[in-house]
Amino acid sequence: xxxxxxxxFIPFIAACLVPxxxxxxTGRKIGWFxxxxxxxxxxxxxxxxxxxxxxxxYTYSLPWIPSADVYFLTYLxxxxxIFALLITxxxxxxxxxxxxxxxxREAIGRFYxxxxxxxxxxxxxxxxxNLIVLYVFWELTSISSFLLIAFWFHRKQSRYGAKxxxxxxxxxxxxxxxxxxxxxxxxGTFSLRELIGMRDIIAADSLFIPxxxxxxxGAFTKSAQFPFHIWLPDAMEAPTPVSAYLHSATMVKAGIYxxxxxxxxxxxxxxxxxxxxxxxxxxxxxxxxxxxxQTDLKALLAFSxxxxxxxxxxxxxxxxxxxxxxxSSHVALFTAATFAALFHLVNHSTFKxxxxxVVGILDHQLGTRNIRRLGGLATIMPITFTIAxxxxxxxxxxxxxxxxxxxxxFFEAMLSxxxxxxxxxxxLALLFPIVAWVGSVFTFIYCMVIVFQSFLGKVPEPFPGQRxxxxxxxxxxxxxxxxxxxxxxxxxxxxxxxxxxxxPAMLAVYPHLGNMEGLVPEIHVWHGWxxxxxxxLGVIIAGTLLYRYLRYWKGVYRLGVLQWTLDRFYNxxxxxxxxxxxxxxxxxxxxxxxxxxAYIMLIFIAFIGIGLAGFQQFVFxxxxxxxxxxNEGVIVFVMMCSSVAVxxxxxxxxxxxxxxxxxxxxxxxFVVFRAPDLALTQIIVETVTTVLFLLCFYFLPEWRxxxxxVSMRWRNGLIAAASGVIVTVVALLVQGHSLxxxxxxxxxxxxxxxxxxxxxxxxxxxxxxFDTMLEVLVLFIAGLGVFxxxxxxxxxxxxxxxxx
Amino acid sequence: METLITLLVGVLVMVxxxxxxxxxxxxxxxxxxxxxxxxxxxxxxxGGLKKGDVPLLHETAAEYTDALPxxxxxxxxxxxxxxxxxxxxxxxxxxxxxxxxPELRGHQDE
Numbered sequence: 052x053x054x055x056x057x058x059x060f061i062p063f064i065a066a067c068l069v070p071x072x073x074x075x076x077t078g079r080k081i082g083w084f085x086x087x088x089x090x091x092x093x094x095x096x097x098x099x100x101x102x103x104x105x106x107x108x109y110t111y112s113l114p115w116i117p118s119a120d121v122y123f124l125t126y127l128x129x130x131x132x133i134f135a136l137l138i139t140x141x142x143x144x145x146x147x148x149x150x151x152x153x154x155x156r157e158a159i160g161r162f163y164x165x166x167x168x169x170x171x172x173x174x175x176x177x178x179x180x181n182l183i184v185l186y187v188f189w190e191l192t193s194i195s196s197f198l199l200i201a202f203w204f205h206r207k208q209s210r211y212g213a214k215x216x217x218x219x220x221x222x223x224x225x226x227x228x229x230x231x232x233x234x235x236x237x238x239g240t241f242s243l244r245e246l247i248g249m250r251d252i253i254a255a256d257s258l259f260i261p262x263x264x265x266x267x268x269g270a271f272t273k274s275a276q277f278p279f280h281i282w283l284p285d286a287m288e289a290p291t292p293v294s295a296y297l298h299s300a301t302m303v304k305a306g307i308y309x310x311x312x313x314x315x316x317x318x319x320x321x322x323x324x325x326x327x328x329x330x331x332x333x334x335x336x337x338x339x340x341x342x343x344x345q346t347d348l349k350a351l352l353a354f355s356x357x358x359x360x361x362x363x364x365x366x367x368x369x370x371x372x373x374x375x376x377x378x379s380s381h382v383a384l385f386t387a388a389t390f391a392a393l394f395h396l397v398n399h400s401t402f403k404x405x406x407x408x409v410v411g412i413l414d415h416q417l418g419t420r421n422i423r424r425l426g427g428l429a430t431i432m433p434i435t436f437t438i439a440x441x442x443x444x445x446x447x448x449x450x451x452x453x454x455x456x457x458x459x460x461f462f463e464a465m466l467s468x469x470x471x472x473x474x475x476x477x478x479l480a481l482l483f484p485i486v487a488w489v490g491s492v493f494t495f496i497y498c499m500v501i502v503f504q505s506f507l508g509k510v511p512e513p514f515p516g517q518r519x520x521x522x523x524x525x526x527x528x529x530x531x532x533x534x535x536x537x538x539x540x541x542x543x544x545x546x547x548x549x550x551x552x553x554x555p556a557m558l559a560v561y562p563h564l565g566n567m568e569g570l571v572p573e574i575h576v577w578h579g580w581x582x583x584x585x586x587x588l589g590v591i592i593a594g595t596l597l598y599r600y601l602r603y604w605k606g607v608y609r610l611g612v613l614q615w616t617l618d619r620f621y622n623x624x625x626x627x628x629x630x631x632x633x634x635x636x637x638x639x640x641x642x643x644x645x646x647x648x649a650y651i652m653l654i655f656i657a658f659i660g661i662g663l664a665g666f667q668q669f670v671f672x673x674x675x676x677x678x679x680x681x682n683e684g685v686i687v688f689v690m691m692c693s694s695v696a697v698x699x700x701x702x703x704x705x706x707x708x709x710x711x712x713x714x715x716x717x718x719x720x721f722v723v724f725r726a727p728d729l730a731l732t733q734i735i736v737e738t739v740t741t742v743l744f745l746l747c748f749y750f751l752p753e754w755r756x757x758x759x760x761v762s763m764r765w766r767n768g769l770i771a772a773a774s775g776v777i778v779t780v781v782a783l784l785v786q787g788h789s790l791x792x793x794x795x796x797x798x799x800x801x802x803x804x805x806x807x808x809x810x811x812x813x814x815x816x817x818x819x820x821f822d823t824m825l826e827v828l829v830l831f832i833a834g835l836g837v838f839x840x841x842x843x844x845x846x847x848x849x850x851x852x853x854x855x
Numbered sequence: 856m857e858t859l860i861t862l863l864v865g866v867l868v869m870v871x872x873x874x875x876x877x878x879x880x881x882x883x884x885x886x887x888x889x890x891x892x893x894x895x896x897x898x899x900x901x902g903g904l905k906k907g908d909v910p911l912l913h914e915t916a917a918e919y920t921d922a923l924p925x926x927x928x929x930x931x932x933x934x935x936x937x938x939x940x941x942x943x944x945x946x947x948x949x950x951x952x953x954x955x956x957p958e959l960r961g962h963q964d965e
Contacts, residue, residue, distance in 0.1 A: 648875055677856040677905040687863050694870045694889060703881055710885055713867075717892055720860075724899055725909045725920045729928055736936045740888070743943050747881065750947050754879045767876040775869030782861045782897055795902070795921045802912050810910035810922035815929060826930050833937035840941075840948045 054099070055125040055178055056111045058092050058135065059188075062171030066164050073160040082150035085163045089142035089170060096135050103132055103555045106566070110180070120241055126180035129555025133393060134177040134301070134308055136552070137400050141300040142170055148408055148530040149292035152415060162202060162290070169195035173301050177308055182231040182241045186224065189269070192302050193220040199297060200289040212285035215621070219272050219282045227269025227309075233262035234316075247315045247562060254320065263317045266309065267326060274306025274360050277334040281617050284353040291411030294349060299356045299407055300400040307360065307396060310367050311389070314560050319374030328368025332486045334361025339493035343500065343601075344608040348410045348420040351497055352403070355446065358494060359399050362461060365487070366392035369464050373561060382564070384467040387572050389560050391460035393553050394574075398445065398453040398541060405534035406442040406501070409435055412523045412531070413505065422500065427510035432522045436506045438535045445538045447498035447594070448491060448587060453541035455587070456574055461487065462583035488586055495594030496601070503598075545574040649770055656773045663780065672787035683723055690716045703754050707744040711737065728811045860900045867893035880946040884939060891935035898924045898931070 065088045073081045099109065113123035127135070146166070153159055172195055175188030194217070201213035235241055237256045238249045246253070253259055270276075275283040286298050297303070310327060317323045338358030345351035370389030373382045412435050413428070414420045429436040441452060448458030465484040522528075541548055549571050557570040564570060578584075597604070639650070693709045693716075700706035714737030721730035798818065801810050805817040815823050867889055874886025902921035910922035 645876055645878065652872060652876075673858055675903070676858055677903075679856050679859055683856065684859070687859055690863055691866050694867055697870060697885065697889070698873060706882075706885055710888060713889065713892055717896065720896070721899075724904050725907070726899065726925045726928075727909060727911075729895075729899075729925055729932070732929055732932050736932055740936060740939055743940055747943065747947070751881070751950055754881050767873055770876065771869045771873035774872045775865040778868045778893075778897070779861055779865030782864060782900065783858065785901065786857055786861070793921065795923045798922050799910075799912070799919060808912040810912065810919065811925045811929065814922060814926035819926065822930060826933060829934055830937050833941045836941050837944045840944045 053111055054095050055109050055127045056113065056123075058096065058139075059125065059171055059175045059178055061092060062088055062167045062174065066167035066171065069164045069167065070160055078155050079150050079153060079159055081159055081163060082146060085167060086143060086146040086150070088167060089139040089146060092174075093136065093139035093143055096132065096139060099127070100132065100551055103127075103129055104551045106555065106558065115184070121183050122181055122242075123184055124180040124242065125178045126244065127178060128559040129552070129557070130308070130311055130393075130559035131177045133397065133552055133556050134304065135174060137304070137397070138170060138173050138177070138301050141296060141400055141404055144404070144530040144533055145292045145296040145300075148295075148411070148527060149290070151524060151526045152292055152411055153290065158202075162199075165195050165198045165202070166293070166296070169199065169297060169302070173305070176305055180243050182234070182243065182246075185243075186228050186231060189227070189273075189305065190221060190224050192297075192305060193217060193224060193273075196220070196286070196297050196302055199293045200286050202290055202293070203288070206288065208285075209288040212282070212288040216282040216286045218625075219279055223269045223272025223279065226265045226272075230262045230265030230269065233258045233265065237262070243312065250316060253316060259317075259320070260322060263320070263323060264326075266313055266317070267323075270306035270309040271330060272306070273309070274303050274364065275334075275357050276306070276330050276361060276364060277337050277357075278617050280334060280338065280357040281621055283357055284350050287347075287349040287353045291349070291407060291414060294352075295404050295407035295411070298353070299403040303356065303360060304363075304396060304400075307363050307367065307392075310364065311392070311556075311560055314367065314371055314374075314389070315562055318371030321375075324368050324371050324375075326368075327371065328365045328483070331361045331363070331365030331368055332483065332490070334358065335365060335490040336486055336493070337361075339490050339497065342497040343493055344605070345497075346422050348413065348422060348425075348501065348505065349407075351422075351501065352406055352410060355494070355497060356403060358490065359395070359403065359446070362487075362490070363392045363395055363399070365483075366395065366461060366464055369468060370560070372468075374563075383569055383572075385464075386557065386561060386564070386570055387460065388464035388467065390549075390553060390557055390570070390572060391457055391464050393556050394460060394545075394549070395454075395457035397548065397552070398457050398538070401534050401537045401541065402442040402445040402452070402454055405438050405531040405538065406446070408527075408531040408534070409439045409442065412527055415527070416521070416523055422504045425505040426508040427506070429506040431510075432506075434522055434528055434532070438528075438531045439506060440502055441535045441538050443498040443501045447495045448590065450576065451542050452538050453545070454538075456542060456545055456576070458491065459578075459583045459587065460574075462491075462586045466582055484586070488590065491586075491590045492593045492597065495590050496598045499594065499598045500601075542576070549574055649766070652770050652774055656770070656777060659777050659781065660773075663777070666784075669784070670787040671783050675786070683720075686716050686719055686723075703747070707741065707747075710744070711741045714740065726811075728809070856904050857900050860896055860904065864893045864897045864900065867896070880942075880949070884942045884946065887942065888935070888939050891931065891938075895928045895931060898928050 065085065069081065069085065072084050076084055109125075109127040111125045113125075115121050115123040146163075149162070149166075153162065169192060172188045172191035176185055176192060179185045179188060197213045197217040200216055201209050203209045204213075231241070234246060234253065237253050237258055238246060240246065240249070253262075272279045283298060283303065287294055289298065335358045338354045338356075338361055342351050342354035342358060345354060366388045370385055370387075370392060373385035373389070376382050376385060410420055412432075413425065416432070417425070419425065445452030445454035448454050462484065465487045468483050469480040554571040558564075558566070561570060639646075690713055693712045697706050697709045700709060714733065718730045718733040718737065721727075721733055798810050798814055801807055801813040801817075805813040807813040807817065871886045871890030871893060874882045874889065877883060877886070902924035905920070907918035907920045908916040910919045910925065912919075
């Protein structure tokens with residue numbers, strides 16, 4: 052099914068086109084080109100919904116690196132569908148909203164390029180079946196999120212937030228990759244679908260727990276779960292459409308997607324349940340408690356997103372128990388938790404998206420989003436107020452909004468834990484609903500803060516806006532109105548969503564249950580006086596009371612525990628790492644070439660030395676040696692002596708003469724070793740070299756004795772000695788072995804092939820003529836260098852750029 | 856013979872590396888020259904020494920020495936000459952520009 056593949060690639064192609072199209076569609080008009088992409092994909096995907104609801108799935112395979120088992124396999128099932136619809140649906144609304152949100156002076160082209168890049172990457176995450184492909188897209192979403200947060204890069208806070216989110220999510224991603232690789236070593240496949248089929252093999256492996264923890268680490272960092280949530284509030288420096296899109300509706304839900312996707316692989320194990328549900332609940336509590344104290348509306352929404360993500364995560368944890376249960380009634384109870392998770396995922400995207408857009412409108416119209424400077428806006432901006440009311444009350448879990456339905460299901464799922472007798476947890480079964488309830492109370496409080504403190508009450512003096520405030524232009528209100536109506540529609544017709552969208556997704560999470568029957572509970576607005584209803588009533592009563600007397604107990608937040616200790620830890624770690632890195636780098640980057648040469652030699656010694664140490668056969672074969680004659684022995688002896696004497700030469704003339712001795716002796720050795728051409732060349736070159744060296748007398752000062760510390764001399768001496776020894780040993784070893792027959796016989800056909808009798812000459816001039824030509828080129832370049840160094844002088848009055 | 860030359864190569868490498876690590880630029884240049892001498896001998900030794908006649912083809916010879924290392928060395932000699940010449944002129948220019956003896960300095964020496 053090629054649509055699935057196109058869904059990934061169209062945004063990328065469009066992203067490439069944006070800079071060019073921007074030339075014709077100047078200013079914010081480029082948005083109308085961009086909006087085509089998500090809208091088209093949304094419609095295309097929507098057409099597949101009916102067949103998916105009958106259990107169909109779509110795949111499309113493209114070989115990428117077949118030798119490494121990497122196929123670009125796209126796979127669309129119910130779970131991918133929810134996310135793909137959110138990405139394209141919310142994406143269309145956000146693009147529409149952003150057309151009127153962004154000012155003409157912004158770098159609009161860049162903004163949409165990044166946004167499309169993100170869209171493609173995110174669709175890639177949810178649609179790919181191969182884990183490596185998934186990982187690549189996963190990191191690509193982190194990168195595009197980084198670029199979008201740092202969109203106003205002239206602000207220090209934006210850069211800080213972008214770096215923070217990048218560091219945390221990418222680090223988590225790398226851990227996740229390690230988990231994927233472990234899964235590969237267990238099963239030999241990167242395909243998600245095949246992994247699900249090998250559930251039993253994976254569960255029996257000793258790498259099961261490590262792989263699970265690593266994959267969860269990736270999911271938790273991405274979905275801002277405690278204690279990795281600290282990046283999300285700082286990511287709010289991004290433009291508001293980005294916050295609405297990436298940091299509430301889509302990217303932060305990638306972690307949820309991953310956990311849901313891997314539920315059929317890992318679920319059923321107690322560790323999975325405990326970690327996912329406990330981390331989720333803790334995140335929910337921590338996020339909602341922290342949200343109440345925020346004064347910046349966007350920061351408040353960021354913490355509320357953290358909290359809501361925690362809630363979804365904990366539901367997925369409870370849902371995993373269905374794999375450990377055998378009684379069908381229990382299975383149905385726990386699958387209902389996963390259903391609640393997916394249901395709330397959709398609901399959260401609708402109400403949180405609309406709330407972010409409302410905050411963006413306030414920011415746009417009034418120039419502030421500080422709660423203390425807002426108030427009494429309900430009469431000035433009635434439509435905005437209505438949307439904010441719908442969104443907040445839905446988030447608080449009040450009827451008649453969709454949040455009420457999923458909140459009820461949430462309570463029910465938490466209460467159902469008392470049936471989980473498979474995992475020994477009697478006392479915990481009580482703790483879970485309590486924590487969930489307390490978290491919900493705080494959720495209720497911050498929702499009231501949004502509505503009452505910014506829209507009701509007195510209009511503050513002086514009024515924050517530069518110009519008199521009035522309702523936002525209708526174009527900006529369209530997107531939040533659509534989302535707000537969805538909030539209401541889902542409340543009245545939840546079962547349509549449940550059957551067509553959530554049902555297939557449930558099947559993707561619980562493939563072993565076979566069919567959708569029984570996986571999709573009927574959602575009722577009213578289901579009698581049962582525990583969840585009482586819990587909701589309790590939330591409303593306690594929340595109202597606490598909100599009423601907020602100013603009396605707000606001092607609690609000044610307690611040390613609730614301060615930004617995690618943030619401080621992050622900043623401190625970063626600072627310390629930078630300091631250590633600076634110190635280490637300063638330690639070895641001395642700026643002295645001598646030291647660098649020493650490093651090179653040391654590494655040479657270490658690597659070859661270690662290689663030699665591991666070498667088993669030390670065979671020194673001297674049997675093939677040619678006999679040594681008297682005169683040759685004398686020459687070698689002279690060379691050794693003169694080379695060592697160079698080291699101790701007091702004046703440079705001695706050193707240069709000794710070097711000459713070496714050169715001419717080698718020429719004699721060449722004669723002895725049947726190499727007349729070499730001998731001739733060596734004599735000529737040595738003569739010219741010596742002349743060049745002697746020219747130094749005229750142009751350079753006498754060299755100074757090396758005043759070096761004794762330790763330095765020892766260091767250099769040891770390095771030199773070790774290099775000499777290693778070269779000797781390797782050379783001797785090589786002579787004892789002959790792995791391949793010689794190829795030199797070939798060149799003895801020289802007279803026939805090349806028409807020459809001197810083999811060396813034919814090699815240079817014929818067989819390897821290109822080599823020789825390039826060698827001439829090297830000589831030529833060196834000559835040019837010599838010439839320019841000697842002749843070319845800077846003209847007076849010309850600046851030296853390097854000294855500026 | 857091969858063993859003896861290999862030992863000579865070892866000594867030359869030792870001297871060359873030690874000179875490379877010194878401060879005075881002239882010593883460094885000498886070091887590169889000596890190091891290339893060492894490598895030339897090493898290459899020749901690898902092909903076997905005095906194993907046959909001079910590689911000039913004629914009918915009376917039964918066997919020739921390996922001509923390939925010789926060709927390689929011939930190239931290497933010329934290149935190392937070019938490098939030495941360039942380095943010397945570089946040292947000269949450094950002296951001209953800075954007025955100090957051509958020495959290699961790092962942060963610590965400043």
